Amino acid sequence: MVAAVRVHKAGGPEALTYEDIDVPVPGPGQIRIKQHACGINYIDTYFRSGLYPPPPPQSLPFVAGNEGAGEVVAVGSGVTEIKVGDRVGYTSALGGYAAERLLAADRAVKLPETISYEQAAGMMLKGMTVEYLLNRTFKVRGGMNVLIHAAAGGIGLIACQWANMLGANVIGTVGSPEKAALAKVNGCHHTILYRDEDFVAEVKEITGGKLCEVVYDGVGKETFPKSLDCIRPLGMFVSFGNTSGSIEAFSINILQTKGSLFATRPTLNTYAAKREDLLAIANDLFSTVASGKVKIPVNQRYALRDAAKAHRDLESRATTGSSILIP
Ligand SMILES: NC(=O)c1ccc[n+]([C@@H]2O[C@H](COP(=O)([O-])OP(=O)(O)OC[C@H]3O[C@@H](n4cnc5c(N)ncnc54)[C@H](OP(=O)(O)O)[C@@H]3O)[C@@H](O)[C@H]2O)c1
Numbered sequence: 001m002v003a004a005v006r007v008h009k010a011g012g013p014e015a016l017t018y019e020d021i022d023v024p025v026p027g028p029g030q031i032r033i034k035q036h037a038c039g040i041n042y043i044d045t046y047f048r049s050g051l052y053p054p055p056p057p058q059s060l061p062f063v064a065g066n067e068g069a070g071e072v073v074a075v076g077s078g079v080t081e082i083k084v085g086d087r088v089g090y091t092s093a094l095g096g097y098a099a100e101r102l103l104a105a106d107r108a109v110k111l112p113e114t115i116s117y118e119q120a121a122g123m124m125l126k127g128m129t130v131e132y133l134l135n136r137t138f139k140v141r142g143g144m145n146v147l148i149h150a151a152a153g154g155i156g157l158i159a160c161q162w163a164n165m166l167g168a169n170v171i172g173t174v175g176s177p178e179k180a181a182l183a184k185v186n187g188c189h190h191t192i193l194y195r196d197e198d199f200v201a202e203v204k205e206i207t208g209g210k211l212c213e214v215v216y217d218g219v220g221k222e223t224f225p226k227s228l229d230c231i232r233p234l235g236m237f238v239s240f241g242n243t244s245g246s247i248e249a250f251s252i253n254i255l256q257t258k259g260s261l262f263a264t265r266p267t268l269n270t271y272a273a274k275r276e277d278l279l280a281i282a283n284d285l286f287s288t289v290a291s292g293k294v295k296i297p298v299n300q301r302y303a304l305r306d307a308a309k310a311h312r313d314l315e316s317r318a319t320t321g322s323s324i325l326i327p
Contacts, residue, residue: 003327004098005307008061010050013311016064016097018304023100026076031105033088037121038096039067040302040310040323041154042218042243047094048311051246058094064307065096065325069111069120079105087111089120089282091128092269097307099327106275109282114290122298122322123158125268127285129240130158132271134166135284137264138214138236142167145212147203147230149219150243151188152179154322159216160188161294171206173199173223175317182320186297194223203230214238221245225254233259240266297321 001020008017026032044064046052054062069089072082082088088108095101111120134140146163150156151172163170164187172183173194180191192202203212211232217223218241231237237255239247255261272278288294300323302310313319 002099003304004063005065005304005325006061006063007048010048010060012049013308013315015048016308016311017061018307021063021098023098023102026074026079026102028077029079029105030076030102031072031079031082031088031108032074032100032102033068033070033090033108034073034100035068035070035096035098035327036117037069038065038098038304038325038327039091039121039123039125040300040307040314040325041066041125042241042314043125044096045311045315046242054094063095063098063101065098066094067091067121067125068096068101069117069124072108073100075105081105082108082110087117089115089124091124092272097304097325099304107278109279112286112290115286118298118301118324119289119296121324122154123285123289123296124282126154126322127158127289127294127296128272128281129155129268130162131281131285131288132268133216133238133240133266134159134162136271137238137266140166140168140214144168144214145171145203145207145210147171147173147212147215147227148188149173149194149215149217149223149227150175151183151191152186152320153218154319155218155241156183157186157297157321158294160186162288163187164189165288165293169207171203171212179320186295199223200226200229211235216240218242219244220247225250228254228258228261231258231261233261235259235261237261237263238266239263298324300324301326
């Protein structure tokens, strides 16, 4: 038996139940990982609350969490690329909040020695997401104006550093002056307190009326459709999350009236679906972090048994950067 955090019935943070579970021996194509750190992500709250159903064949009760890092302690038949003793990280595989877990071997990525387990748990999902959002969904280039909502969050602090590294003029919205200071230390050139200030007017002023080539919006309901007014003609709206709730249905004609805009709702699952892409995105992240140009701020650490508190903190906007659980 190993310690894990399961959801038996969708609900609030109290739905996260700390208990012992059985982890079977790995089947064909699977590995068993002894986890040293588990990542906490906003998507974990969507699965917990029932906003996203667990992907089949999983069903209630399921182990929460989608990211982690640890040591391989057993491999199933047919697994050749990963060996017992390898240090691995993974993302986007429900079942993360546990001391040990099974994982499809083709979803595991070997960690370079330069990347610690805690760093990996703090970045496999968030850092890989930033890599594809800034390099693949829309290619950020030097001199572009880029707006990043929730710039002091887990995705936000990594995205600010990465966009800065690419030479963009980085504008970030944040919920408090403390978060503004933190975003600035992490490469954000201009911050906007979007709970108090009109962020559209601020973006117009900061860009001298030119607006942004791209807006990265993980907030959703509360920032839509105002985010569209921050984008220059032919620019890109990237809606990648819904911390304030999902964007409601809208007429596609709005994209025409706002300047022939492009809009996309991407997910890492699509961008990293093929193993070659998973490895390319992960390796780009590893080399960028190893270069020191992007750091992974793991600002909250919790014991595995305190997962419910971790979710309360995340959903009440009390966290900055990445959060992890230590089994
Ligand atoms: N599509 C993908 O591939 C993908 C992958 C990973 C994550 N995501 C998305 O990226 C977003 C950020 O994820 P994260 O794990 O890094 O979380 P996070 O940004 O660390 O935490 C959420 C932040 O959102 C802001 N926020 C704005 N309105 C909020 C509200 N009503 N309730 C709670 N928070 C609110 C808060 O920052 P302020 O106080 O500064 O407003 C809060 O700290 C999420 O929407 C997540 O679903 C998408």
